[in-house]
Amino acid sequence: MSGGRVLLVAVLIASLCLNVYLTVTLIQLRSDYRRLEEGFRELAAQNENLTRQVKSLRSLLEVVERQLDYYRNQTIYYSSLIGETGGVSGSLEGRAVVNVVAVKAIPYGFFEVKYEGVALKAEVELREGEGRVLVNTEPRIGIDLQTSSRVAVEVAEKYTGVSLNRTDVIITVRGEEEVEVVDGPSAGLAITAAIIAAITGENLSSSVYATGTINPDGSVGPVGGVAEKAVAAAEKGATMFLVPKGQATIVVYEKKVEEPVPGFKIIRYIPKKVSLQSYLEGLGYHVKVVEVSSIWEAYSLFKPSP
Template sequence: MKYHALIILLAASVLVNVYFLGVAPVSSGTDLRELQNRILTLEQENADLLARVQQGSMTVQEVSPETDLSTLPAQAGAPAVTEPGSVIDGGATLQAPVIVQQIEYVRDYPFIRQQVTEGGSLVNISVEVVPGKGRVLVQTTPLMGVVFQDAANTAVSVAREQSDANLSGNDVIFSVVADSAVSEIDGPSAGALMTALLLAVLEDRPVNGSVTLTGTIDEQGRVGEVGGVVEKAKAAKANGKDLILLPHENSRYIQYRDVVRTIAGLRLTFKQPEQIDTKEYIEEEIGIRVEYVDGIDDVMLYIT
């Protein structure tokens, strides 16, 4: 509104000039000199007003979200675009293992029932840090769930604390691309990976693409338990990964083995749960190396 007022004042000043030049009577040489001095004063005021209007327009342009802030000149008295602790543009990408649920319809005469099967897959997760307003943005090729968005926010919070980076003038953009078999991205199991990716960007550290991981992240930077680690390890192996990082809480894996018993002459088979070491099972049965991690510091030792 204040810029509108300046424009109105500028227009009024021009009208006054016109009045003095063409309308106001001139009665003497003294009056003529006073009139000339007045015109010079008004012209200077016009120039000052015009400069203020132009300055106001540039200020609006600087804060416009559509403007590339890095291309604008710094204005007198305005804060610089880049401040100490700010983050320059950068990005990193890793593949994350996820669980894909598929619903199959099985004929069980005379009925048809649903059967849910689970398998592993890998999705590409990227992070970029760009000039912005301190936002956390997530774009996914499939649909995105609320839990995944929460995990992204926690990842940014932890990475910011770990690196002491000032992200108030930057946006963090997570991008997730999955194949057509994945219809929705949700859950917290990519939280640790997103945190590690962002830390790698903030600290300008290269990312090891032969490694992947699964695990939640909390505000203290602890990596938490997830499900489907065996299926995720199979997907990582199938996609050429050399190492998968698992939360230490996933160190025990429950396997069911058949136990045959004879009761009253009847031979019965039971499924008996058995706890085994997850790392040992995956390395022997699937053929991919496993390391356990407790916190984001452990993750960074392998990821970068």
């Protein structure tokens, strides 16, 4: 065999070995790439789940913080709720219905909960009695109205100058289904308006909704879940939505998706301040949002337009 043929055979053998090596390497690289791609997808899914959980926890934290503020204030004033009220005394009879909005908890996936607004009806009935405040729900609604209802009675007495010490106040909250409501005190403003209407014999508008705690001095306190409640009210045909002072502006979380490398997405929710009214308009609802600071400012807005 000539030297040229030997060299050619050697080159062919070397080329074959190199091709085998490159093929094995390519197969290994493709396998590694698939594993990395699967890992990226898993991390992206975990990131989205964690981000969603954080958003849900932020909503719950806002609601709980507002409730803690409310109950802290009631602790300070609680001794005054025993019922020393001046003004006209005697038993009364009356009835009024008002819209109530709250936030309900909904199971979402494994160990996750999301929060949505829910619209309810509250009926206030005045009967001759002993000054008791009775709260019922139909069907079962996990809502705490006892403390806020007692404050509402006191404020209604101050507003009208009428004592209810010989009148029982019966409050019945009605919903379309059994729900677990997480923010009962936020119905205080609406309940107060209904008690006043029952005393005075006035009607309340069926298209006005409100959220806000009520304090013994008649001031309206802040609440959580304003956006969720506003949407629930809008879905029921609200034309006006009353909110505590400073809460006509809300924080919404815009979804932002980033893809630093192909196949790996990072999802973040960026906080952004917007007006509640424009937020509702963006969803196709036309609701007038009005801030109120006290029952004296709010009550006239509950009444039907002339």
